[in-house]
Every structure is written in structure tokens, then in C-alpha cells.
Amino acid sequence: MTTKSTRTASKSKAAARKARSGSAKTNPTAAESVAASASINTASGKSVAVVGGGIAGLTAAIKLLKAGFDVTVFEQKDRLGGNTSSTLVDGVEHDVYPHMFCDWYDNFWDLFENDLGLDRSAHFEPRAGVKMLAEGATEYQTLLNPTSLDAIFKNLKSGSLPPAEMFLTGYSMVDLAGHPFDREGNAQLERQSVNGFLYSSSTTTEEVAELENYMLEVIWSASSERTSAATYQDFIRHTLSFPDGAPFAHMLKNSLNDGLIAPIVNLITSLGGAIKTSTEVTAVRLLNDKPKVSWRAAGSNSRGSTGTFDQVIIAVPGAPLTDLVMGGASNLAGDRLIDREPSLSQVRRLTSVPIPVIDLYLKRKLPGFPPENIGLTKAKYGLSVVDIAQLWPAAQFGGKTALVIAASDGESLPGHDFADQSWYMLQELIKFYPDIDIGREWGDPNCDVDWAKTHARSNADYALFLNEVGGWDWRPEAAYPVTLPNIAFAGDLCRSNVDMATVEGAVESGVIAAEAVQRFDAAANNGKVRGQPIKLVKHLTYGNSALRAAKIALMPFAYAAKAWTLVGPRSPDAQPGLQNLGNVLQAEHLGLLPLQYINDWWTTAYWFWQSTLTGNQGGATTGPANHDDDDFIDLGAALLMVAGEFASYASEQCSGQPRPSSASRQGEPLGAGANMVRQAGKIASGFFQDRALSDDDDISPRKRRWRVKR
Incomplete structure (x- = not known):
């Protein structure tokens, strides 16, 4: 990284050390230095090494420590967190990525609220939706999480697409969510991309496909032609929570x-865990079915240290994972993991990509800048922006604006020098915000x-995993009990179960790995489970019957909307006449x-009844379409919920007093039955706590106040 803000590395590190030593707030680095000096117990009969200090490895460590294991966490970098970490530069914290935490992240919220004992509402702010801004526009468009009828109707009128195509965008997600992948066991035929799935649909338009592609690129840096449709189905099934009124994200x-x-x-240090940062694990071998770990100081060529643990969890990205399964130096004792489990050779096929980010601190406050995450429509490099000055503690910003700018399509940035690439990002930003004066050059x-x-x-050191077509076959299982005990x-x-690369997916994988370790330990102790059983928190989603019934119910409207896109005007200001001839002449489509x-109706009806x-x-019991770790809302409950929402919406429209939209679950321990009753038109609203957004949540279009620099 060669930008002017990062070229003085030694100065930045010195400032960081000074800021840490003089800070009164809790600091992970201080805790790490204490933990790193703790002795590593590798002969306790319950010792576990966690290789990788990202959120997955940290989750596994907490679960195992609470179950009574001795845990040591090894992390190559000087700070824990991986892609959920921050970097301290000249006394200022800079997050690796601006993460959004969805309402359905049940295992993450279990970690945050139950393991860490923290309150969601005190530490997170719910966001009802996102904003969109087109180049040259003076108003933002708002897209809300479609978890209520009111939000759905607002989205149809948002202006992001014509109403017919906004409806088709939502319908395409319902269609994909209930699609019967792996229905015949044909693995090759099931390897569809999201774009391929949309192309095979009779109700998709080019504009719908472009919007779906844009959403995938902004959130996951993956185009729709590369993203697995079965994987995206997993994500959609978890996000489709209509009609619970959940926010878009926290x-x-x-x-x-x-x-x-x-x-x-x-928490890890208080439970007795050891943490070794700036430590590189160079090899993991199996010797007499016991893991043998080699490590040394990061960046060092020294021989380092070696220890035998009872169990090991490897929680590192694709490139270092490939190095570890290949085994390191050839003269090490024990079996390479690749020799025990040859399928692990496929991990080298897995793809990841970094998202360049700029934290742009301004000397003034931008008037009228919304607090929501903002997508810059059709911007080069897939730019998105959010003002953290309206989110983080106000004292850090002095009333001024601080924008986090992310380039989801960073691969399209010109050149190889990031100093130049970062300047290209700022130049693209001011096309949408010409009132920001970035000067003539960086600095x-x-x-x-x-x-x-x-x-x-x-x-570059914090790349995001891509869920590409066919990638499921190359991804490692949580454990291989027979070949890799x-x-x-x-x-x-x-x-x-959470197939898409998300914080919830990482946390869930940590829980599953901890479960596997607990099973290994029980097998070595005559079936006696150490501590309380480690279990996943199951997600509550719609089942196949409900999703396919929804598709059948919406199908007439979807085909009518598609017909309208073929014969109707392409924009509100389009004039009738010859300019529409190109669409009318697509008579083969209309016919x-x-x-x-x-x-489509008979095919969907067959799978509905099946x-x-x-x-x-x-869905399938194996493969990317497996949803076995979910609890399902059945058809009867779904019908009651939807009927209740329609009744509630009709009542609001008649009374003229709309209810507040919901913001968060606030950790309510609601089961499927409670959710069904509460969501069904708020039948039991007097009994269950309502999830209300703050009255200050403004979801109306915002106008920007322009101030052109001269």
C-alpha cells in the first residue's frame, strides 16, 4: 500500500503504540500482550490450538473455553479480527471493511448478546434500508427491506426501476428461493450462476438482471455470472422474513x-485462553492421530517452536489454508493433511478478492448527508459510501463528516499502484458529490x-471469499473424522448452512468446528461430553411449500408485469409511437x-405438492442447497402470517394511522409459534414486544444541498 497516508509506516506504528499506551479504554492489543505471554498447555488432554484469529476462530475459541477446554489462538497479524478487524493509524481506528450485520444473523447475535453479554440496541443502530444516488441527481432513492407491505409498495415507487420491473426483481428472488436445486442429483446440471438462472426465467428483463448484478457486486464483489445460484438461494431464504418488519441491517x-x-x-483472556499474535503457524501435521503444530514469529526465518495439541481448528483464508494442508517443510514428523485427505487439494481453486477502501475525513460537515449506506448507481469501480460520523461516537469527529468509500469492483481500478488507484476512487466520488473539494492531488x-x-x-491482505459456481465441491468440510481425526x-x-460469505457464515462455521472438537474429545473419553453441548442456533426460514405457494400466488402478476415491459413505455417521459416499435416487434416474446x-405454473405446482x-x-440433504440447519415456517403458519399482514395494512389505510416499521428483534427468544402469532397482523401485539423503528428514522427521499467549490 503506497498512499501518502500509509507511506510513513514507522511513524504510524510509533503513533499507534503511543495512542494505545495512553488510552483509558479497553484495548485488544494490551490484552493480547498479556495473553501472548501465557504458557501454552499442550499436554492437558483438552488442549486446542485455533489457527487464525478472525471472527470464525474467535467464535470457536469462546465456545470451547466455556466448555472447559484449554485454548490457544494463533494469529499472524498483530491484531485479531481478520476481516472484522481495525487498523490503528496515527491514533485513528480504521475498519478493514464497513460491515452490515443482518437481523437474521442468529449465531452472531447469540455470540454478541449471550457470550459477550452486550446489548444490541446499545451498540448497534438498525437501518431500515439503503439509499441510491445517480450521477447528477439531487435526490436519493430509498430501497427498504421488503419485510412489510408498506415497504414493498414504497420500493415499487422508489424510482430505482419502473414499478413493473421492481416487482419482477422481488419476484425473481421468491422464484430462486423456492427453486428445487439438486432435485435429480445431477451435480453438473445444477451448477448454475445467478445470471444463468435469471436468463432461464420467463419473467426476467435486462434491467432486472442488471439490478441483481449490481447488488451482488456491491455487497460481495462478485458478478452475477460468477455467483452460484444455489448459494445465493441460501442467502435469500434467510433474508425473506416478510412480514416481520425486520430492518435491512444493523x-x-x-x-x-x-x-x-x-x-x-x-472474554477469551478472562476464561484463561492464550493468544499469540504476530505468530505464524507454518505447519500442521498428524502424528499418531495427534495434531503437531509448528509456529514462529511472523516474518521470521527462525526454526520456531513445535507443540502437540489434542485438537486443532484451522480457521484461515484460502491461500494460507492451502499452505497448511500441503504440510510445510518436508522434514517435519507426521503425516501431511493432504496425504490423509486428498480432497483438500481442491482448496487451491477457491477464489477471493480484496475491496479497496478509503476513510475520507473532511474538514467540514456535509449538509443533508443521509446516515444510510449509499450505493452510487452505475459508478465506476462499484463505489458505495457511508458516513461513520453519524454512527460512531460523535466526539471522534468534531461535528465533521467522515466517509467510508468502498470499491466493490476493485479489479477494474486502472493501474497497479494503489496510490493512483485511490485517487481514481476519489475522482469518481466527486462525480456524484461535486460539492466536495478533493484538491488537485492526494495530500x-x-x-x-x-x-x-x-x-x-x-x-490485499484481507480478501473476501467468493461463492463462485462449482465452488461448493472445493470447499472443506468442518471435519473429516475418519481421515483427519x-x-x-x-x-x-x-x-x-449459511453458504454465502457473511459474518454469520463465519460465526456459524466457528460453532460447527467447536462442535466437531467436542465430539473428538468425547470419542477419546468414552463418549463423555466435556462441558455443555455446543450447538448452533437454528435460523427460522420459510419452507419449500410456503415459498412455492408464494410463487404460484404471484405468478399471474409477474407475467402481467413482464408483458407490460414488452409493450409499455420504457420511462415515464417516453412518448407513445415509433420509439416503442422495438419492444412491440418482440412479438415472439409476447406471444x-x-x-x-x-x-411454469404446472412445474411449480408439481414441486409445491411434492x-x-x-x-x-x-431441499437436498447434501450440497449447497442443503437447509437442514434451519427451522421452517410451514404453509399454514405462512398463510396466517401473510393474511394478518394484509389485514393489518388494510386497517392502517382505512384508519390513516400507519404503524411504525420494525427495527430489530432485540434478542427476543421467540419460537416459530410465537413469531407466527406476532407476525400475523400483530394479533398478539399486546403480549409480545413490538419491534419498532425509532420515530426519527426518515425513509423519505432526501435532497442534497449543493455548495459548488470555486
Whole structure:
């Protein structure tokens, strides 16, 4: 990384050390230095090495420590957290990525609220939706989480697409969510991309496909033609929570370091765990079915140390995982993991990509800048932006704006020098915000930018895993009990119920790996389980019957909307006449729609009855379409919930007094039955706590106040 804000590395590190030593707040680095000096017990009969200090490895460590294991965490970098970490530069915390924490992240919220003992509402702010801004526009468009009828109707009128195509966008997600992947066991035929799935649909348009692709690129840095449709189905099934009124996401009110990683470090050390940062694990071997671990100081060529543990969890990204399974130096004792489990050779195929990020601190406050995450429509490099000054503690910003700018399509940035690439990002930003003066070059003192606090990073060392087509076959299992006893794997690249690369996927993989370790330990102790059984928190999602019934119910409207896109005007200001001739002449499409509708209806009806009569609500038992770790809302409950929402919405429209939209579960321990009753038109609203957004949540379009620099 060669930007001006990062070139003085030694000065930045000195400032960071000074800031840490003089800080009164809890600091993970201080906790790490204490933990790193703790002795490592490798002969206790319950010793576990966790290789990798990202959120997956840390989750596994906490679960195992609470169950009574002796745990040592090894992390190559000087700070824990991985892709959920922060970097301290000249006394300012800079998150690796601006993460969004969805309402359905049940295992993450279990970690945060139950293990760490922290209150969600005190540390996170719910966001009802996101904003979109087109180049040259003066108003933002708002897209809300479609978890209520009111939000759905607002989205249809948002202006992001014509209403017919906004409806088709939502319908395409319902269609994908209930699609019967792996229905015939044809692994090759099931390897569809999201774009391929949309192309095979009779109701998709080019604009719908572009919007789906844009959402995938902004959130996961993966285009729709590369993203696995079965994997994206997993994500959609978890997000489809209509009609519970859940927010789009929760945003941490502090840096990842202070708000998340520091409490985790404190908990691990208080439970007696050892943490060794700036430590590289160079090899993991199996000797007499016992894991043998070699490690040394990061960046060192020394021989280092070696220890035998009872179990090992490997929770590192793809490149270091490949190095570890290949075994390290050839003269080490024990079997290489690849020799015991040859399928692990496939991990080298897994792909990841970094997202370049700039924290742009300004010398002034931008008037009228919304607090939501903002997508810059059709911007180069897939730019998105959020103002953390409206989220983190206000004292850190002095009333001024601080924008986090992420380039989800960082691969399209020109050149190889990140100093130049970061300047390209700022130049693209001011096309949408021309009132921001970035100066003539990076570091120009005569502009709006506070360069002393601004920090750009390529994130080459923090790449995000991509869920590509066919990638499921290459991803490691959590454990291989027969071939690799006492070895487990974690990280969002591992196979799990939450297939898409998310914080929840990483946390869930940590829980699954900890479960595997507990099973290995029980097998070595005559079946006696150490501590309380470690279990996943199951997600509550719609089952196949409910999803396919929803598709059948919406199908007539979807085909009508598709017909309208073929013959109707392409924009509100389009004039009738010859300019629409190109769409009218697509008579083959329009003429085929009735036949396509009939075929689609009968096919969906068949799979609906198949899932209803067989009780198969979760899809395949293996492969990326496996949903076995979910609890399902059955068809009857779904009908009651939807009917209640329609009744409630009709009542609101008649009374003229709309209810507040919901924001969060606030940790309510609600089961499926309670959710069903509460969501069904708020039948039991007097008994169950309502999830209300703050009255201050403004979801109306915002106008920007322009101030052109001269």
C-alpha cells in the first residue's frame, strides 16, 4: 500500500503504540500482550490450538473455553479480527471493511448478546434500508427491506426501476428461493450462476438482471455470472422474513476493534485462553492421530517452536489454508493433511478478492448527508459510501463528516499502484458529490480533506471469499473424522448452512468446528461430553411449500408485469409511437408468454405438492442447497402470517394511522409459534414486544444541498 497516508509506516506504528499506551479504554492489543505471554498447555488432554484469529476462530475459541477446554489462538497479524478487524493509524481506528450485520444473523447475535453479554440496541443502530444516488441527481432513492407491505409498495415507487420491473426483481428472488436445486442429483446440471438462472426465467428483463448484478457486486464483489445460484438461494431464504418488519441491517456504533474485537479478547483472556499474535503457524501435521503444530514469529526465518495439541481448528483464508494442508517443510514428523485427505487439494481453486477502501475525513460537515449506506448507481469501480460520523461516537469527529468509500469492483481500478488507484476512487466520488473539494492531488492541503486522518488501503491482505459456481465441491468440510481425526476447519469458505460469505457464515462455521472438537474429545473419553453441548442456533426460514405457494400466488402478476415491459413505455417521459416499435416487434416474446406461464405454473405446482406431501421443506440433504440447519415456517403458519399482514395494512389505510416499521428483534427468544402469532397482523401485539423503528428514522427521499467549490 503506497498512499501518502500509509507511506510513513514507522511513524504510524510509533503513533499507534503511543495512542494505545495512553488510552483509558479497553484495548485488544494490551490484552493480547498479556495473553501472548501465557504458557501454552499442550499436554492437558483438552488442549486446542485455533489457527487464525478472525471472527470464525474467535467464535470457536469462546465456545470451547466455556466448555472447559484449554485454548490457544494463533494469529499472524498483530491484531485479531481478520476481516472484522481495525487498523490503528496515527491514533485513528480504521475498519478493514464497513460491515452490515443482518437481523437474521442468529449465531452472531447469540455470540454478541449471550457470550459477550452486550446489548444490541446499545451498540448497534438498525437501518431500515439503503439509499441510491445517480450521477447528477439531487435526490436519493430509498430501497427498504421488503419485510412489510408498506415497504414493498414504497420500493415499487422508489424510482430505482419502473414499478413493473421492481416487482419482477422481488419476484425473481421468491422464484430462486423456492427453486428445487439438486432435485435429480445431477451435480453438473445444477451448477448454475445467478445470471444463468435469471436468463432461464420467463419473467426476467435486462434491467432486472442488471439490478441483481449490481447488488451482488456491491455487497460481495462478485458478478452475477460468477455467483452460484444455489448459494445465493441460501442467502435469500434467510433474508425473506416478510412480514416481520425486520430492518435491512444493523450498523455497529463504533469501530470493529472497540465495539466487537476488544470485548471478545477480554472474554477469551478472562476464561484463561492464550493468544499469540504476530505468530505464524507454518505447519500442521498428524502424528499418531495427534495434531503437531509448528509456529514462529511472523516474518521470521527462525526454526520456531513445535507443540502437540489434542485438537486443532484451522480457521484461515484460502491461500494460507492451502499452505497448511500441503504440510510445510518436508522434514517435519507426521503425516501431511493432504496425504490423509486428498480432497483438500481442491482448496487451491477457491477464489477471493480484496475491496479497496478509503476513510475520507473532511474538514467540514456535509449538509443533508443521509446516515444510510449509499450505493452510487452505475459508478465506476462499484463505489458505495457511508458516513461513520453519524454512527460512531460523535466526539471522534468534531461535528465533521467522515466517509467510508468502498470499491466493490476493485479489479477494474486502472493501474497497479494503489496510490493512483485511490485517487481514481476519489475522482469518481466527486462525480456524484461535486460539492466536495478533493484538491488537485492526494495530500493537497487546500481542499476539504483532512489528510492527516484520511486513510486508504488496498486490503490485499484481507480478501473476501467468493461463492463462485462449482465452488461448493472445493470447499472443506468442518471435519473429516475418519481421515483427519482431531482436525477441524472454520471460516466462511467452509461448507455450512449459511453458504454465502457473511459474518454469520463465519460465526456459524466457528460453532460447527467447536462442535466437531467436542465430539473428538468425547470419542477419546468414552463418549463423555466435556462441558455443555455446543450447538448452533437454528435460523427460522420459510419452507419449500410456503415459498412455492408464494410463487404460484404471484405468478399471474409477474407475467402481467413482464408483458407490460414488452409493450409499455420504457420511462415515464417516453412518448407513445415509433420509439416503442422495438419492444412491440418482440412479438415472439409476447406471444410465448401464455405458453410459458402454463408450463411454469404446472412445474411449480408439481414441486409445491411434492414438498407438501413429502414434508421436504429444506431441499437436498447434501450440497449447497442443503437447509437442514434451519427451522421452517410451514404453509399454514405462512398463510396466517401473510393474511394478518394484509389485514393489518388494510386497517392502517382505512384508519390513516400507519404503524411504525420494525427495527430489530432485540434478542427476543421467540419460537416459530410465537413469531407466527406476532407476525400475523400483530394479533398478539399486546403480549409480545413490538419491534419498532425509532420515530426519527426518515425513509423519505432526501435532497442534497449543493455548495459548488470555486
